[in-house]
Amino acid sequence: MALKIAVLVKQVLDPEMPVAAFRIDAGTKRVVPPPSIPPVVNGFDENAVEAALRIKDAAGAAVTAISMGPSFALDVMKKPLSMGADELVLLQDQAFDNTSDAFFTAQVLASAVRKLGGFDLIICGRQASDWDNAQVPLGVAELLGVACISLGKKVEVQGAKVVVERLIPDGYEVVEASLPALVTVSNELGQPRYPTLRGIMAATRKRPTIWKLSDLGVAKEQLQPRITLHNLFVPQRSKVCEMIEGDDAADAGRKLAMKLREAKLI
Amino acid sequence: MAEAKGVLVLGEIAGAELSSSSLELLAAARKLSASLGEEVAIALLGDTLDVPAKTAISHGADQVYAVNHPQLRQYHPDLFLAALETLCREASPRIILMSRSNQGRELGPRLAFRLGVGLAQDSLEIALDPATKKLMANRPVYGGNAVAVVSCNATPQMAAIRPKAYEPLAADAARQGKITSFPVDLKPEAARSRVVSVVKEEAKGVKLEEARVVVSGGRGLGGPEPFKNLDALAKLLGGAVGASRAAVDSGWIPASHQVGLTGKSITPDLYITVAISGASQHMAGCSGAKVIVAINKDAEANIFKEARYGVVGDWQKVLTGFTEAVRELTQG
Structure with a gap:
């Protein structure tokens, strides 16, 4: 039977948007998505899709992308399909509005994985660029009771095991585990592929599976949030930058060196 | 289970000593313990714990749980987790603190789920709410564009602290504390993964995390070649070379040089950024730098909002003039 791979992906606010467009609604404690800037697939999750597709290219695999949220920009979330994933499952419910609670999110995603009959390998981005929480993938591994390897920069399946080059502060270690397993990946994995025209056409024809909370059979008590958000604000910056000027750029550079010398910094 | 009490720090061993991030956690824990009127304990896992245990006491621990086991000599997430889960259930702390270090990154969330x-x-600041005595944590989110204030709804309340967010307390050799051996029963099969080999990509010269001066380059450098110029400047200053994620992703410099939210956290006295725009994800890794210098052609770049000194101009020309002057000053 073909290898079954799930990739967990999240729709996020574009982290590359100008800082000036970043706004918080103090009342709801929410970031207000600027209407002119469309959301994106979380960058590390695109690395995760890429990791899954490399395995598919090498050994053959059925790749399913799974996402949870209150609503989706379908054209954005079809990107994993246009890159080459086979299926897309969207867990869409107003009840999924609180995506900042790792416990809640992991319970919902784990139940979807179970409902889909389980996977040999689950690949996730190391963290999402909105809440930078880096908890959900590890939580899903715990809830499913599968082996967990974090911060991969290369992921390969060899027979019944996964072999991962895992980032450590000054290099990497090669770690292996028996399947089923969950692996998180980092940007060091390399650029995600661009969707091909054929991929985009195929993705247009594919219809995602859409499940609501009630389809998943998660008990209410399992969804009790573990974290309370009290406040969300934009930090004030008080620094004043002293601009160094010169006759030309090189002279400004020289003057900068003098300035740092005066300040006893060099 | 007994009533939850006290603050438990999850310590880490670096070499044969307590890690610097553990010392930072003890300082944070002492502040909480002062307002709670409860003890600070630390969990140490390994097979030779006498030295770190004494260090922990002199830096603020009232109680050391020494979890001695030959299987804990080397870090393995599954075995460490098994030991920590047992200890946390038994010790029943009110609050658990850990570092968002390399180990803490994977142990923290997994332990919380267990x-x-x-x-x-990734908290920058923690404190007790004066009214409810609940742990309140300030944590940067959206790549540092916003700060969230959060609390935990269940006990134990857990927080992972960003490395360098707290200063360790000065060692006090006269401090008294209790060292308790905490035996655990570990099954080797609990380890679900196996390290096959380790590949070090250690940069030569001064270590980035320890450097007093760091010279970093970003996307604006346009290629790998300019890092040679940065390296020459860093050598003159006795410092190390860093990079933004954009430069690493472009393959211009190995990932071990990356400074930022998902790279290294550095705390140099002087941080010189060259052609780095200063996205908040990058700034998250250098917020502990004492003085930031920005060289960038875009006067509107975010880096100038974070820097103490700035030069707007072509980085190549600025850097040439700067390096020449530094050479004269340091060698003249």
């Missing part, structure tokens, strides 16, 4: 509680991730 205990069925919430974890305030």
Whole structure:
């Protein structure tokens, strides 16, 4: 039977948007998505899709992308399909509005994985660029009771095991585990592929599976949030930058060196 | 289970000593313990714990749980987790603190899920709410564009602290504390993964995390070649070379040089950024730098909002003039 791979992906606010467009609604404690800037697939999750597709290219695999949220920009979330994933499952419910609670999110995603009959390998981005929480993938591994390897920069399946080059502060270690397993990946994995025209056409024809909370059979008590958000604000910056000027750029550079010398910094 | 009490720090061993991030956690824990009127304990896992245990006491621990086991000599997430889960259930702390270090990154969330509680991730500041005595954590989110204030709904309340967010307390050799051996029963099969080999990509010269001066380059450098110029300047200053994620992703410099939210956290006295725009994800890794210098052609770049000194101009020309002057000053 073909290898079954799930990739967990999240729709996020574009982290590359100008800082000036970043706004918080103090009342709801929410970031207000600027209407002119469309959301994106979380960058590390695109690395995760890429990791899954490399395995598919090498050994053959059925790749399913799974996402949870209150609503989706379908054209954005079809990107994993246009890159080459086979299926897309969207867990869409107003009840999924609180995506900042790792416990809640992991319970919902784990139940979807179970409902889909389980996977040999689950690949996730190391963290999402909105809440930078880096908890959900590890939580899903715990809830499913599968082996967990974090911060991969290369992921390969060899027979019944996964072999991962895992980032450590000054290099990497090669770690292996028996399947089923969950692996998180980092940007060091390399650029995600661009969707091909054929991929985009195929993705247009594919219809995602859409499940609501009630389809998943998660008990209410399992969804009790573990974290309370009290406040969300934009930090004030008080620094004043002293601009160094010169006759030309090189002279400004020289003057900068003098300035740092005066300040006893060099 | 006994009534939850006290602050438990999850210590880490670096070499044969307590890690610097553990010392930072003890300082944070002492502040909480002062307002709670409860003890600070630390969990140490390994096979030779006498030295770090004494260090922990002199830096603020009232109680050391020494979890001695030959299987814990080397870090393995599954075995460490098994030991920590047992200890946390037994010790029943009110609050658990860990570092968002390399180990803490994977242990923290997994331990929280095993205990069925919430974890305030990557906190910069923690304090007790004066009214409720609940742990409140300030944590940067959206790549540092916003700060969230969160609390945990279940006990134990857990927080992972960003490395360098707290200063360690000065060692006090006269401090008294209790060292308790905490035996655990570990099954080798609990380790679900196996390290096959380790490949070090250690940069030569001064270590980035320890450097007093760091010279970093970003996307604006346009290629790998300019890093040679940065390296020459860093050598003159006795410092190390860093990079933004954009430069690493472009393959211009190895990932071990990356400074930022998902790279290294550095705390140099002087941080010189060259052609780095200063996205908040990058700034998250250098917020502990004493003085930031920005060289960038875009006067509107975010880096100038974070820097103490700035030069707007072509980085190549600025850097040439700067390096020449530094050479004269340091060698003249």
